[in-house]
Amino acid sequence: MAKLYTKKKNETQKMLPKQETVDFILNYSKALRIVKTTNNENFEIVVN
Amino acid sequence: MATNQLPDALLVRDYINGNENALAVLINRHQSKIYGFIYSKVLDRDVSDDIFQDTFIKVIKTLKSNSYNEEGKFLPWVMRIAHNLIIDTFRKDKKMPKYRDSDDFSIFSILMDNSPNxxxxxxxxxxxxxxxxxxxxxxxxxxxxxxxxxxxxxxxxxxxxxxxxxxxxxxxxxxxxxxxxxxxxxxxxxxxxx
Missing domain, CATH: 1.10.10.10 (Winged helix-like DNA-binding domain superfamily/Winged helix DNA-binding domain)
Structure with missing residues (x-):
């Protein structure tokens, strides 16, 4: 079996978004309502 | 089956049906790949956060308006949205270059307000x-x-x-x-x- 001569890469730290970014997305999702009109148009409503 | 082990397609369906927790699971599952992909292109934490946020806002709007069709897989679809937003960011930057403060360079060294206080x-x-x-x-x-x-x-x-x-x-x-x-x-x- 062929030997591997390359060194194993150092474990890189996982890149993660800021917690506040994730929180914002989740809160936005909870607040957003999309209503479809009879003309098939979407209305976005953000409820606080 | 525990929520954390459900496949993406089921979580997406749950989310569309009103289970907000499903989105949290999806984000938690894929955030590293998506954020890492964005960061590898823009090399800036703040810009990456902005693009990550905009990506999921698009995801949420598409899912909530029932415009999502499960032709492909969830992750490649989100990656494609992120990719398009990265291109938009580069286009914007080209039109209006940004200067950011760093240890070697302060924007106020070239930008001064000479009007009296x-x-x-x-x-x-x-x-x-x-x-x-x-x-x-x-x-x-x-x-x-x-x-x-x-x-x-x-x-x-x-x-x-x-x-x-x-x-x-x-x-x-x-x-x-x-x-x-x-x-x-x-x-x-x-x-x-x-």
Whole structure:
């Protein structure tokens, strides 16, 4: 079996978004309502 | 089956049906790949966060408006949205380059606001008001020349024509006006500084 001569890469730290970014997305999702009109148009409503 | 082990397609369906927790699971599952992908292109944490946020706002809007069709897989679809937003960001940057503060470079080294601050403006107004009072103390002929020259920006020729005197007389009156002002200021120990 062929030997591997390359060194194993150092474990890189996982890149993660800021917690506040994730929180914002989740809160936005909870607040957003999309209503479809009879003309098939979407209305976005953000409820606080 | 625990929520954390459900496949993406089921979580997406749950989310569309109103289970907000499904989105949290999807984000938690894929955030590293999506964020890492964005960061590998833009190399800036803040911009990456912005794009990550915009990506999921698009995801949420598409899912909530029932426009999502499960043709492909969830993750490649989100990656494609992120990719398009990255391209948009580069386009915007090309149109309007951004400069950011760093240890070696401060934006304020090339960007300065030379307008006076509020304190400076108040002092200037006070000095100008005091000066007007002093000018009113001058004899009329000197005061007229000084006002026409300084406040109305007339030339000495124009002043001479308007007041019916020679240019030399107008010049002389201006000189006496300034000397008299200095004398009043020194005599009364008035401080006019800005």
């Amino acid at each position: 509020i304190e400076g403006q108040i002092i200037t107004e006070q000095v100008e008001a005091d000066l007007l009072k002093l000018i009113n103390e001058l004899p009329d002929d000197q005061k007229d020349v000084l006002e026409m020259r300084i406040y109305q920006d007339l030339s000495f020729k124009e002043i001479a024509d308007l007041t019916g005197v020679s240019i030399n007389t107008a010049l002389g009156r201006m000189r006496y006006a300034v000397l008299n002002l200095r004398r009043i200021i020194e005599k009364n120990q008035i401080v006019l500084t800005n």
